[in-house]
Amino acid sequence: xxxxxxxxxxxxxxxxxxxxxxxxxxxxxxxxxxxxxxxxxxxxxxxxxxxxxxxxxxxxxxxxxxxxxxxxxxxxxxxxxxxxxxxxxxxxxxxxxxxxxxxxxxxxxxxxxxxxxxxxxxxxxxxxxxxxxxxxxxxxxxxxxxxxxxxxxxxxxxxxxxxxxxxxxxxxxxxxxxxxxxxxxxxxxxxxxxxxxxxxxxxxxxxxxxxxxxxxxxxxxxxxxxxxxxxxxxxxxxxxxxxxxxxxxxxxxxxxxxxxxxxxxxxxxxxxxxxxxxxxxxxxxxxxxxxxxxxxxxxxxxxxxxxxxxxxxxxxxxxxxxxxxxxxxxxxxxxxxxxxxxxxxxxxxxx
Ligand SMILES: Nc1nc2c(ncn2[C@@H]2O[C@H](COP(=O)(O)OP(=O)(O)OP(=O)(O)O)[C@@H](O)[C@H]2O)c(=O)[nH]1
Ligand SMILES: [Mg+2]
Numbered sequence: 001x002x003x004x005x006x007x008x009x010x011x012x013x014x015x016x017x018x019x020x021x022x023x024x025x026x027x028x029x030x031x032x033x034x035x036x037x038x039x040x041x042x043x044x045x046x047x048x049x050x051x052x053x054x055x056x057x058x059x060x061x062x063x064x065x066x067x068x069x070x071x072x073x074x075x076x077x078x079x080x081x082x083x084x085x086x087x088x089x090x091x092x093x094x095x096x097x098x099x100x101x102x103x104x105x106x107x108x109x110x111x112x113x114x115x116x117x118x119x120x121x122x123x124x125x126x127x128x129x130x131x132x133x134x135x136x137x138x139x140x141x142x143x144x145x146x147x148x149x150x151x152x153x154x155x156x157x158x159x160x161x162x163x164x165x166x167x168x169x170x171x172x173x174x175x176x177x178x179x180x181x182x183x184x185x186x187x188x189x190x191x192x193x194x195x196x197x198x199x200x201x202x203x204x205x206x207x208x209x210x211x212x213x214x215x216x217x218x219x220x221x222x223x224x225x226x227x228x229x230x231x232x233x234x235x236x237x238x239x240x241x242x243x244x245x246x247x248x249x250x251x252x253x254x255x256x257x258x259x260x261x262x263x264x265x266x267x268x269x270x271x272x273x274x275x276x277x278x279x280x281x282x283x284x285x286x287x288x289x290x291x292x293x294x295x296x297x298x299x300x301x302x303x304x305x306x307x308x309x310x311x312x313x314x315x316x317x318x319x320x321x322x323x324x325x326x327x328x329x330x331x332x333x334x335x336x337x338x339x340x341x342x343x344x345x346x347x348x349x350x351x
Contacts, residue, residue, distance in 0.1 A: 039218070039340055040194075040197065040215050040217050041195070041196045043196065044221050045221055046201045046202075047202035047233060048147070048201070048233065049201055049224040050267040053173055054323050056172060057329040062187040062188065071167050072166070074167045074172050075165050077177060078153060078165075079117040079161070080116070085150040086125050090128070092137045092144045093136075093137045096143065098137050100131045100133035104131050108128060111124050117161055122157060125154065138151060142279075149174045153174070173324045173326070174324055178202060179198060184196065192341070202234055203232075203234045206247075210254075213254070216260065218261060218262070218340055219251070221264045222264075223241070223267060225266045226272040241284045248308055263317045265321045266302070266318065266320045269320045269321060270322045270324075302318050319332050
């Protein structure tokens with residue numbers, strides 16, 4: 001009798017164990033499914049901070065990169081931009097009272113009649129860009145609105161002006177096309193499907209943002225560090241870095257994100273490193289009293305953002321980046337990817 005009841009007890013315990021195992025397996029499967037669900041990342045930040053460049057790099061590293069047809073579209077934009085940049089510079093030399101060489105005045109006078117890149121307009125661009133007056137205007141670009149990357153393209157005018165010109169990856173990374181609406185990139189990183197959402201950062205675009213906030217796993221907030229001495233394109237009375245700080249406060253403390261980890265990219269460090277040697281940070285933060293070197297200014301700016309974003313429910317990761325440099329971005333994506341994995345494991349209850 002005793003033996004039978006002992007056997008029954010063992011059977012019952014085994015059954016219980018099996019049920020428990022099944023339940024654990026089921027839970028694991030469900031959690032794995034959750035982990036495999038598409039990770040939605042949104043890039044936010046003010047206009048021209050580098051959000052779309054971040055997306056282009058992801059596309060180069062984890063997707064097919066740029067097809068011939070899209071290179072052709074970029075070619076037209078880059079060629080048109082050359083005309084636009086030259087007109088901006090010519091207007092600036094007039095407004096700033098900068099003199100150019102006598103022999104170049106004929107080119108500057110006729111330039112406003114050009115709309116396309118032709119043999120004539122290309123010749124004028126090359127001639128005018130060799131003038132020290134235009135270089136001086138470029139150096140003073142914080143006083144008007146001219147993209148930093150205009151120098152890269154003006155230096156390459158001859159190559160860009162060729163009939164069979166097809167932009168390189170670097171040309172495309174440097175090309176500025178302000179985002180209107182929403183762009184999405186679908187990629188697989190470390191076995192996980194990512195949807196990366198890119199929105200326009202200029203003021204008129206920001207009202208579209210909140211429609212994209214649902215289901216976001218990670219916010220990547222992009223700040224153009226180098227813009228501390230520049231004014232907004234949309235409002236010439238507002239400092240760009242202060243606008244970014246203000247926008248960060250409004251965005252990151254939005255109910256959708258208050259318990260979500262966030263990655264802040266302090267971008268354009270290449271320009272910032274050069275600029276900070278010449279232009280004091282007091283251009284932006286009037287009461288800044290620390291040393292005006294790279295380390296101290298970066299620390300100060302990071303603290304400003306951290307003070308706004310810090311709370312007990314999330315972690316904010318900071319990286320100093322040059323979004324146009326593919327190799328350095330590879331390292332940044334590795335960190336972003338492990339941040340996401342950590343987030344997912346937290347959600348699944350693994351950690
Ligand atoms: N030198 C330098 N240029 C950069 C860097 N990141 C982006 N850029 C350039 O800055 C310009 C603006 O970059 P975008 O990626 O278009 O900026 P965005 O944030 O998407 O701008 P919106 O679409 O208007 O919101 C482009 O010409 C880029 O090539 C960087 O780290 N260093
Ligand atoms: Mg963009």
